[in-house]
Ligand SMILES: Nc1ncnc2c1ncn2[C@@H]1O[C@H](COP(=O)(O)OP(=O)(O)OP(=O)(O)O)[C@@H](O)[C@H]1O
């Protein structure tokens with residue numbers, strides 16, 4: 001159980017540590033203060049959900065955490081790397097090695113097969129095509145893909161299958177952190193639960209944390225902790241409701 | 252990354268083909284039009300190409316190009332012979348004369364009179380008869396295109412009978428006897444070309460004080476023709492050109508004083524513009540369509556440098572294919588047509604390089620817009636729907 005993961009350690013390792021992070025879009029009268037001093041810690045090996053009303057800054061916050069968006073002020077340390085100390089190129093390479101992404105709209109490249117899509121992060125990190133696609137196949141097998149599905153193009157896959165490809169792509173390079181923005185909102189609730197179940201079982205790991213932004217109360221039970229956000233701040237971090245099919249999620 | 256870039260490109264069939272069509276069209280137009288231009292321009296000095304033996308041409312200082320004949324005194328040939336470094340120098344006549352055809356009409360012909368003893372400067376290829384047959388009385392050699400075309404006899408039923416060996420012609424009221432048919436490089440003016448000896452040509456020509464058109468000469472082996480030319484100029488007060496200098500003079504004259512370059516430049520510019528607009532626009536749209544995926548790659552750690560290489564690879568791929576197809580189509584067109592017609596078409600390697608450079612320029616400038624867009628792309632866009 002993730003809750004017991006760090007019980008016998010002196011110092012819990014942190015996957016993410018944000019302190020007083022602020023971010024404003026635009027300037028002058030058009031300025032929107034999206035983050036107004038965010039403090040948040042994500043522990044290694046946990047699945048943290050980020051919930052809150054529309055426009056409260058959830059996407060902005062995970063963008064900062066994932067290193068795709070700069071902050072105005074405050075600290076953000078991810079897997080012991082401080083973004084403040086990294087130049088742009090360094091940040092890009094850091095993302096390539098340590099962060100995985102899952103999007104609401106999947107963002108799979110339509111002209112690549114499932115396996116080639118999953119291979120992309122490895123190729124970006126310099127692996128040769130053949131080895132990368134081979135390794136991608138192994139990870140796709142973990143999310144339940146057979147050989148034929150691996151060779152399919154995204155448009156020939158269902159939404160649930162596409163999101164499974166995206167999950168495989170997010171974890172293929174063994175990142176320390178995976179960020180997911182509304183990964184289930186394009187899916188029906190059955191498929192959404194299946195996807196979350198898969199995330200817990202295969203994507204989460206001892207050294208890998210997941211931050212999942214969601215509106216979807218039906219999947220709250222898959223969280224280890226839930227951080228509530230309101231108007232650019234984290235207002236509360238709480239435990240999730242008890243899980244209904246706990247038995248299938250044993251280690 | 253390369254295969255991702257290529258699959259991205261090829262996967263979008265419609266745009267991929269659209270870009271290639273644009274580039275093919277551009278390179279076809281650029282190559283074909285400039286090949287015709289070069290073809291026509293080389294015809295302006297094809298006479299110089301055909302007269303292979305001499306390497307120096309001595310003319311009046313006022314002469315601006317090969318067709319611009321300003322006669323010299325007959326004795327100039329002797330003065331040229333006297334210049335150090337000259338191995339030999341001979342006379343040559345070139346002029347336009349009217350031939351009277353069997354049906355009574357007249358046709359202007361180019362008459363070339365070759366040095367009586369050596370016959371230097373004759374046609375490059377004899378089809379019938381021998382060059383030495385010119386020594387027979389009233390002998391002339393007619394070029395095959397002229398013999399088949401403008402000099403052909405037209406029968407009452409409209410049929411054209413080519414001029415043949417044994418036929419006679421009337422040149423400026425003098426009888427001429429056809430002793431041979433030759434092939435020459437197509438000239439710029441489409442008039443028939445008639446070869447004969449210098450002395451006969453000057454009897455055909457209207458009597459004037461000066462009749463010598465050129466003194467053609469050869470430098471002694473070991474002597475630089477250019478140096479000898481300068482020496483001839485100093486000794487005679489005439490102008491002496493090496494063959495290449497004379498070609499260049501002629502070429503430049505046509506470039507400067509005729510409207511031809513403008514027409515061809517317009518066609519080439521059109522090809523260029525069409526290429527830029529069709530291919531450039533479509534390529535840019537292709538990038539815009541894929542912006543979301545470029546953003547995703549960027550978020551996943553692809554550096555700007557890697558994305559730049561992807562776009563360049565895409566642009567160069569369509570460029571190479573479009574160039575290949577365009578140049579291939581232009582050459583095929585040229586080969587097919589120059590076999591059957593008198594079309595001027597010359598495709599030296601320099602032209603291939605020039606059209607490659609034009610296509611490359613089109614590709615790179617199309618890519619530049621796309622690259623700019625992708626470089627400025629914030630990876631955070633991936634989270635926006
Ligand atoms: N690129 C941008 N330029 C200007 N304002 C922006 C930009 N992105 C987000 N905002 C604004 O910042 C605020 C926070 O946006 P954000 O997308 O982080 O919210 P969110 O919690 O993810 O909302 P949702 O649940 O609707 O996705 C909103 O008011 C939004 O309008």
Ligand SMILES: [Mg+2]
Pocket residue numbers: 058059060181
């Ligand atoms: Mg959002």
